[in-house]
Amino acid sequence: MNSDANTRRKDTRGEISGCALRLFAERGYAAVSMRDIAEAVGVRQGAIYNHFASKQELLAELMTSHLEAVLRAHEAALAGVAGPVARLEAFARFHVGYHLDYPADVFIAYMELRSLEPEGFRRINAMRSRYEGTLRAILAEGAAAGLFSIGDPAVHARALLAMLTGVTVWYREGGRLDRATIIEDYVRATLQSVGLRMPRGGDKECSTQP
Amino acid sequence: MNSDANTRRKDTRGEISGCALRLFAERGYAAVSMRDIAEAVGVRQGAIYNHFASKQELLAELMTSHLEAVLRAHEAALAGVAGPVARLEAFARFHVGYHLDYPADVFIAYMELRSLEPEGFRRINAMRSRYEGTLRAILAEGAAAGLFSIGDPAVHARALLAMLTGVTVWYREGGRLDRATIIEDYVRATLQSVGLRMPRGGDKECSTQP
DNA sequence: GTCTATACTGGGATAGAC
DNA sequence: GTCTATCCCAGTATAGAC
Incomplete structure (x- = not known):
């Protein structure tokens, strides 16, 4: 019915949220870089900006x-x-x-x-x-x-x-x-x-x- | 009697400690730069390294x-x-x-x-x-x-x-x-x-x- | 939507004059 | 002991190819 987060296509946005959550909790917001998050997700840094400004x-x-x-x-x-x-x-x-x-x-x-x-x-x-x-x-x-x-x-x-x-x-x-x-x-x-x-x-x- | 922190000469080391303490508490360690601390103390950034490695x-x-x-x-x-x-x-x-x-x-x-x-x-x-x-x-x-x-x-x-x-x-x-x-x-x-x-x-x- | 590449800024730390 | 100047790296964010 809905177009989003429907099939089992990989949900990059969701994975970014999940990894960022874990890393922020472990090390603190300021101590985590966008590169760290990207690496944890398995994408390149720039890709994050397709999902978050x-x-x-x-x-x-x-x-x-x-x-x-x-x-x-x-x-x-x-x-x-x-x-x-x-x-x-x-x-x-x-x-x-x-x-x-x-x-x-x-x-x-x-x-x-x-x-x-x-x-x-x-x-x-x-x-x-x-x-x-x-x-x-x-x-x-x-x-x-x-x-x-x-x-x-x-x-x-x-x-x-x-x-x-x-x-x-x-x-x-x-x-x-x-x-x-x-x-x-x-x-x-x-x-x-x-x-x-x-x-x-x-x-x-x-x-x-x- | 002792040679250190004795007279009222300015105690730069102590001021660095005090300012760093306050700033770390306010913003978190990772979010505070050595430049921030130096500015709060009223010295240049390099001077801190005379007191802390x-x-x-x-x-x-x-x-x-x-x-x-x-x-x-x-x-x-x-x-x-x-x-x-x-x-x-x-x-x-x-x-x-x-x-x-x-x-x-x-x-x-x-x-x-x-x-x-x-x-x-x-x-x-x-x-x-x-x-x-x-x-x-x-x-x-x-x-x-x-x-x-x-x-x-x-x-x-x-x-x-x-x-x-x-x-x-x-x-x-x-x-x-x-x-x-x-x-x-x-x-x-x-x-x-x-x-x-x-x-x-x-x-x-x-x-x-x- | 992801990639590579890069612009630009700010970070920690050091060198050497004074 | 402090200053200025600089090195080098890491950081966020963007541009443009695919």
Whole structure:
């Protein structure tokens, strides 16, 4: 039906995005050259400019599509979840799970904001703020209802986001701990940080230690 | 008595360190040129090489002296503090306080590890691991004693470090919140995250909201 | 749409006068 | 120890053949 990205013809644009994403995450935007990206894709440097007008546009595109995906998935994850406690748990579970699945995307969106030129920065920072705002609202609501014991909701929101996002810094697939364990640990830390004690008992049988 | 950095003669080396620190923190190592640093200092580019052999050595030097200072201050802050609960509180209070005082140093040491060449990386990463290890030990001890309710101590240590270190990302002097409030909020989040409830009552009178 | 080739800029680092 | 001047290379982006 549609003409684009349809058949299995090689999708150069997509491969450029993928390689750039990985390299930016590994070394940082400024430390990666268009030649590096081209080599990873298997084309010559000039070919990239058939798909992206500039390195800057490539970065902005990566961040935009990532943030759009995050916001969509995040809204879906919290849709129909009611009450600050349940919403906070859902937020933490979604956030860590998503970050385990897309560590490079997340890392870039978190770290390379400063590499954006003013226009892109404003647009993309606004998307990030929306996301942060939903967590802040949950915390403020829980605090107002007397359910949470926290200081300033904005401070706590940033503290939790830093904590949850930090999972991308050290997590590597096939490591000592599996995905489910890590998520539960972060969810527990999140809920306890606002003064709650465990979501539901030991949660998935507390068999961490033998 | 000593011959170096003694009188008030201009300390070019120190100014290079200071400007490089600030610029690396603002834009990232790869995005800052030796010309940028020289301009900030007020000398010509070549003059830097009278004090540092290379840009890479300059970065390694900044990170090393920072980490040495952190480890010293951290040991002093925890010296004589006994018991996992008190030590965890002292750790959190020290960590956030130090990071509020030296945000640029901390940010670089956290973010620019990947910009180090192999030799410097090993050396400096070992220093970071020592620091992380002290927190992990506190958590493991508290968990073993049944005082803390956490999952894997290594996961929780990294989660807390990311949370506490993240204060440098958003804190700006003269903002809405003062230093003491921010520290107390982070300390509270830290202690609660392991399942404790408040260090001592409301702590400094809970007058956050009017 | 990809290639080769190139324009142009800016980077790290060095040489030698002062 | 700092300066000016320069080397050499890598970087982004473009032009034009295929």
